[in-house]
Amino acid sequence: xxxxxxxxxxxxxxxxxxxxxxxxxxxxxxxxxxxxxxxxxxxxxxxxxxxxxxxxxxxxxxxxxxxxxxxxxxxxxxxxxxxxxxxxxxxxxxxxxxxxxxxxxxxxxxxxxxxxxxxxxxxxxxxxxxxx
Amino acid sequence: xxxxxxxxxxxxxxxxxxxxxxxxxxxxxxxxxxxxxxxxxxxxxxxxxxxxxxxxxxxxxxxxxxxxxxxxxxxxxxxxx
Numbered sequence: 234x235x236x237x238x239x240x241x242x243x244x245x246x247x248x249x250x251x252x253x254x255x256x257x258x259x260x261x262x263x264x265x266x267x268x269x270x271x272x273x274x275x276x277x278x279x280x281x282x283x284x285x286x287x288x289x290x291x292x293x294x295x296x297x298x299x300x301x302x303x304x305x306x307x308x309x310x311x312x313x314x315x316x317x318x319x320x321x322x323x324x325x326x327x328x329x330x331x332x333x334x335x336x337x338x339x340x341x342x343x344x345x346x347x348x349x350x351x352x353x354x355x356x357x358x359x360x361x362x363x364x365x
Numbered sequence: 366x367x368x369x370x371x372x373x374x375x376x377x378x379x380x381x382x383x384x385x386x387x388x389x390x391x392x393x394x395x396x397x398x399x400x401x402x403x404x405x406x407x408x409x410x411x412x413x414x415x416x417x418x419x420x421x422x423x424x425x426x427x428x429x430x431x432x433x434x435x436x437x438x439x440x441x442x443x444x445x446x
Contacts, residue, residue: 255408293400303426
């Protein structure tokens with residue numbers, strides 16, 4: 234079965250700068266409440282910028298799989314969820330979900346990574362043969 | 366408006382080339398603006414022009430060039446006026 238794949242790489246310092254300069258405005262535009270909660274540091278006062286950067290990379294990778302052309306896809310329509318077993322899953326809402334439905338994409342799989350100042354993510358989806 | 370947009374791009378777009386070497390219709394992504402840099406540019410534009418980009422304008426095309434950014438800002442300002 235044919236696949237669609239998306240990948241993105243983000244510099245963690247870029248996310249850190251956005252948090253410093255725009256704070257909650259940045260967080261609210263890009264991330265869901267659950268994503269921010271999943272990225273809170275141990276004391277809950279700050280956010281782990283590596284985790285945020287990885288989630289941003291995952292959103293961009295998902296957008297590449299969805300192939301919106303020039304249709305708008307709000308970043309919050311794509312949510313990265315941390316599963317109890319430690320892996321991450323991707324949930325779509327709104328316009329992102331509509332694009333997936335139109336393309337016949339039933340599930341998008343995601344994997345995140347971050348190290349040495351960079352974060353990356355890859356998203357893969359199977360494309361039903363009738364929707365190639 | 367174009368001068369202010371150029372100032373914001375110089376500060377936030379993380380371009381590997383000077384903004385003043387780019388024409389108003391130059392493709393900013395091809396010039397090196399990353400997807401995350403387009404987010405910080407968007408937030409800075411919102412601050413500078415006291416607007417908020419609505420969801421239907423969160424497209425690659427809106428932030429593709431100085432011309433497209435200008436057009437989007439004028440559309441938002443006209444809608445608010």
